[in-house]
Amino acid sequence: MKLLSIFFLCLALFCAVQAQTRGTIRLVRNGGFSSSYTSGIVQIYYFTSTSSILRWGNICYDSSFGYSGASIICHQLGYTGISTFGKGGERFGYDGTATILNRVNCASTSYLTLEQCSFSTSISSTCTSDTEDVYVSCITTRIWSSPYSGQIRLRGGIYSSYGRLEVYCNGQWGTVCNNTFDATDARATCHQLGYSNYNTYKTLAGSSSQPIWLDRVSCSSSSNCLSSCESCPSSQYHNCSHSQDVALGCEFNSSYSSSTNTLRTCNNDPPTSRPTRPSSGGSNKTGVTVGSVFSALFFIFGVIFLFCLIYCCKTDDCC
Ligand SMILES: *[C@@H]1O[C@H](CO)[C@@H](O)[C@H](O)[C@H]1NC(C)=O
Numbered sequence: 001m002k003l004l005s006i007f008f009l010c011l012a013l014f015c016a017v018q019a020q021t022r023g024t025i026r027l028v029r030n031g032g033f034s035s036s037y038t039s040g041i042v043q044i045y046y047f048t049s050t051s052s053i054l055r056w057g058n059i060c061y062d063s064s065f066g067y068s069g070a071s072i073i074c075h076q077l078g079y080t081g082i083s084t085f086g087k088g089g090e091r092f093g094y095d096g097t098a099t100i101l102n103r104v105n106c107a108s109t110s111y112l113t114l115e116q117c118s119f120s121t122s123i124s125s126t127c128t129s130d131t132e133d134v135y136v137s138c139i140t141t142r143i144w145s146s147p148y149s150g151q152i153r154l155r156g157g158i159y160s161s162y163g164r165l166e167v168y169c170n171g172q173w174g175t176v177c178n179n180t181f182d183a184t185d186a187r188a189t190c191h192q193l194g195y196s197n198y199n200t201y202k203t204l205a206g207s208s209s210q211p212i213w214l215d216r217v218s219c220s221s222s223s224n225c226l227s228s229c230e231s232c233p234s235s236q237y238h239n240c241s242h243s244q245d246v247a248l249g250c251e252f253n254s255s256y257s258s259s260t261n262t263l264r265t266c267n268n269d270p271p272t273s274r275p276t277r278p279s280s281g282g283s284n285k286t287g288v289t290v291g292s293v294f295s296a297l298f299f300i301f302g303v304i305f306l307f308c309l310i311y312c313c314k315t316d317d318c319c
Pocket residue numbers: 237238239
């Protein structure tokens with residue numbers, strides 16, 4: 001019996017360790033990993049140019065790596081942005097791990113995952129030393145610290161690419177019930193997070209204090225956001241228990257089109273009441289109206305001023 005429980009414990013640990021998917025990113029110090037690190041040497045779980053077997057490897061700080069790549073690494077880890085980044089980072093301790101990606105080039109600083117950038121797995125000879133490894137120090141504010149309605153996150157996993165799916169509605173983070181939740185829904189959800197595909201979907205119970213916001217999710221294959229398939233309900237409406245809470249693993253899979261989502265793409269909230277300005281170069285209706293009102297007022301005041309001046313000079317009161 002004792003042996004059996006040890007076996008299951010090992011199995012559980014093994015499964016937990018296997019929670020990384022292709023493209024998972026983590027930060028290590030002195031070769032060790034903790035999900036609480038917000039700074040450290042960057043490792044990505046990927047394949048090499050000579051083998052399709054996935055393994056952890058470093059990213060080379062070469063001439064194409066820059067602020068965008070560093071910001072996106074922090075986004076993928078669930079942080080709002082980059083504080084400092086560089087190469088070597090002896091203060092984090094070299095990890096003795098081989099370089100797996102170089103020539104990382106990112107078109108937007110607002111992308112969500114490194115998959116949305118271009119990169120190469122053929123490693124240049126100038127990239128093989130541990131002193132060339134990218135390290136990052138992320139801003140510790142979470143990407144979901146000021147959430148929009150319909151924003152999602154994965155919680156309760158070891159890595160940022162796996163966990164219980166949580167959705168923000170009515171000012172509270174809640175869960176998603178697994179009724180009818182299928183591969184198409186899982187893919188749309190992973191797209192919202194910046195990945196091209198899901199690797200697995202199962203269940204991971206949330207807290208009983210959390211609402212269950214979504215049930216019978218139904219996305220189409222063209223959906224790029226869970227928030228465009230299912231809008232937030234005004235109140236809970238389901239027949240589910242938390243044991244049915246959906247958990248997801250997201251990954252990079254080149255067989256599927258990569259996500260083009262940025263930090264705010266899936267935000268359906270009405271824009272906050274900012275004064276509407278005509279866009280640059282636009283002398284459109286609002287611009288013209290505001291302009292004409294001002295010219296008219298200016299003209300009227302000018303005329304009044306002139307009349308006063310003439311009147312005042314005629315009466316010798318002021319001249
Ligand atoms: C819950 O289940 C009952 C009985 O099966 C059904 O009548 C009802 O419509 C269900 N409600 C929801 C929200 O699915």
